[in-house]
Amino acid sequence: MIRAILTDIEGTTSSISFVKDVLFPYSRERMMSFVAHHAADPDVAKLLHEARTLCGMELSTEAVAEQLIRWIDEDRKAPPLKALQGMIWEDGYRNGDYCGHIYEDAMRKLKEWKAQGIDLYVFSSGSVHAQKLLFGHTEYGDLTPLFSGYFDTRIGPKQEEASYRTIARQIGLPPASILFLSDIVGELDAAKSAGFLTCQLVREGTDLDPSAYNRAANFDTISISS
Numbered sequence: 001m002i003r004a005i006l007t008d009i010e011g012t013t014s015s016i017s018f019v020k021d022v023l024f025p026y027s028r029e030r031m032m033s034f035v036a037h038h039a040a041d042p043d044v045a046k047l048l049h050e051a052r053t054l055c056g057m058e059l060s061t062e063a064v065a066e067q068l069i070r071w072i073d074e075d076r077k078a079p080p081l082k083a084l085q086g087m088i089w090e091d092g093y094r095n096g097d098y099c100g101h102i103y104e105d106a107m108r109k110l111k112e113w114k115a116q117g118i119d120l121y122v123f124s125s126g127s128v129h130a131q132k133l134l135f136g137h138t139e140y141g142d143l144t145p146l147f148s149g150y151f152d153t154r155i156g157p158k159q160e161e162a163s164y165r166t167i168a169r170q171i172g173l174p175p176a177s178i179l180f181l182s183d184i185v186g187e188l189d190a191a192k193s194a195g196f197l198t199c200q201l202v203r204e205g206t207d208l209d210p211s212a213y214n215r216a217a218n219f220d221t222i223s224i225s226s
């Protein structure tokens with residue numbers, strides 16, 4: 001029986017285009033100036049140090065910002081980049097430059113599942129702060145009360161089995177009672193190896209290759225009866 005649902009964001013609850021065409025450019029345009037203005041803030045300084053460590057060399061503040069911009073272009077899921085993006089996106093949400101995109105079917109079914117007593121969790125490469133901002137500023141209002149917890153890649157990469165074992169331990173449920181939703185096969189493979197139930201979201205005709213997974217075009221067609 002499914003007792004909890006763990007969901008990905010980009011391509012699952014929310015459109016790929018919102019992340020790639022709205023959020024990423026917003027952070028790309030502001031990264032250089034954000035780093036220049038906040039390099040001395042302790043939280044930012046720690047993240048810049050972490051980015052330098054990942055690069056394996058001492059870099060000037062400007063050079064780290066350039067590296068972070070390259071990582072945005074490469075869609076690198078580096079935790080310090082993701083944390084800095086979250087800080088930049090906060091301004092955009094607060095200024096009303098955009099609101100967090102969530103598909104209507106996802107919003108409706110998440111509410112329905114929660115009302116049925118199923119606990120809901122998020123696992124995204126976006127930082128926990130960024131996840132809360134997205135679900136806290138949707139066109140349907142603040143959806144954060146729906147979720148019992150949030151996980152980002154500080155827990156481990158999304159395509160590694162160990163990350164899902166750790167998440168199941170932290171949720172406090174056996175993996176076989178947790179359904180993981182994602183559009184990415186590598187993530188579903190990792191979750192399945194850890195013993196999770198899985199369902200692949202194939203929105204807007206994204207992945208048409210044959211798949212080993214249960215598939216759903218939207219949240220209305222996800223079966224939670226197994």
Ligand SMILES: CSCCC(=O)C(=O)COP(=O)(O)O
Pocket residue numbers: 008009010011019023077082123124125126127130131134158
């Ligand atoms: C929290 S919204 C931004 C998502 C993000 O930064 C990203 O890289 C997409 O990650 P996901 O794991 O949700 O596909």
Ligand SMILES: [Mg+2]
Pocket residue numbers: 008009010011012182183184
């Ligand atoms: Mg995804």
